[in-house]
Amino acid sequence: MARFGWAVLLLAIVACGEKKPKDPVAAKVADAIPQLEKSTGLTFKTPPKFEARTKEEVRAFLEKRFAEDMPDEELKGSERSYKRLGLLPDSLDLRKFMLALLTEQIAGYYDPATKVLYIVQGASDEMVSVTVSHELVHALQDQYLNLDSLQKVKRRNDRQLAAQSVIEGQATFEQLASMLGSGTMVANLPGGWDRVRTLIRENNSTMPIFSSAPTLVQETLLFPYLSGAEFIRYFKEKRAGKSVFESMPVSTEQVMHDDRFFVNRDDPTVVTLPAPTGKVVYENDLGEFETRLFLYEHLKDRDAAYRGAAGWDGDRYVLFDTPKGEGLAWVTVWDTSVDAAEFFDLIDTSILKRFGNVKPAEASQMTRVYSARGRTIAVTAGDVDGRPVVLYVDVPAGASIKVLDLSKVTLEE
Secondary structure (H helix, E strand, O other), X not given: OEEEHHHHHHHHHHOOOOOOOOOOHHHHHHHHHHHHHHHHXXXXXXXXXXXXXXXXXXXXXXXXXXXXXXXXXXXXXXXXXXXXXXXXXXXXXXXXXXXXXXXXXXXXXXXXXXXXXXXXXXXXXXXXXXXXXXXXXXXXXXXXXXXXXXXXXXXXXXXXXXXXXXXXXXXXXXXXXXXXOOHHHHHOOXXXXXXXXXXXXXXXXXXXXXXXXXXXXXXXXXXXXXXHHHHXXXXXXXXXXXOHHHOOOOXXXXXXXXXXXXXXXXXXXXXXOOOOOOEEEEEEOOHHXXXXXXXXXXXXXXXXXXXXXXXXXXXXXXXXXXXXXEEEEEEEEEOOHHHHHHHHHHHHHHHHHHOOOOOOOEEOOOEEEEEEOOEEEEEEEEEEOOEEEEEEEEEEOOOOOOOOOHHHOEEEO
16 A cells, blocks of 8 residues: 555645644654544554655565566556557556656555555655555554455456545545544535645646656546545445445445445446457456546546446456457446447547547447548447447457357346
């Protein structure tokens, strides 16, 4: 649970530059523990440990941990998939960029493996205060659930992001409550979390690498902290005295829409794809949040992206190799036929905008097929077991678009 510069900045901005006395780290830990235990309703089973580390030691740790969490097969698979969806530029070396980003400004981290909170030597007093409060929440969380196991969920991207939102959201909320004096003040932040996002992006001189990151990278890094903190606020209001770990959200849909979790819990449909006509390279899901990012990336219309992703109920994509090059097939499941139709229309518009108003080579009420930049892209509306679905296929020009049989897709409620 490393504390990175952009997240520390988030918390420092919200604290409005509140001055902290230059106390030793031990005193900060001692002061923070009772406040955090009272706010979370959890108590430390064993006292937290903390140690100082040089920036070089922390950087080495982050590089090692990143390599363990994202081995080449996983990272390359997701990188190629996101590039095929137009969410990352083709020229980006994702591993190199993420390492530079994650080590841009280092303040400290809690390591679940050693159960130690590490503070970077030479960090400012303000950053140490922020880091101690935030990372102590992670240390407390780790005594009640296995943080490492949550982080190592593979190829369930949406579920993992939802879990991260609880972990980072709780740490952010409780840390802010500690700095501001109460959770009520956190709930009434001027301008809310959108204002915090804006402040972070405006601080280009402090975080040049983060500021240069593609929208996908920026938003998926911020989501667990901001949307996660908002989820925790709702949880505290609606389930006072309960532990969030007793019933975790399993999708970004549940994190973003409180009614989908607290009122009529709507767990996503699990989509299992049949083998495509080609060698499988990688498969995963996007979830509602990244489906929204996909639409926004190509439409540049926030309202349309929100509207188009609403009604999402599950998805799965597969990246595969064909004799002519790599292809991708993506199946999305929708709550209603109206939701599916709206997504179908918006994804059709996104293709037109992404590839420069190309004309469809084939068009019907249920299918659109385009040829652009050496690719063939097809969007098909259909149903599986009476559920509305949309199939998106992107293959090299000359390759068949009939790469995945919808009748063999299985859906599990």
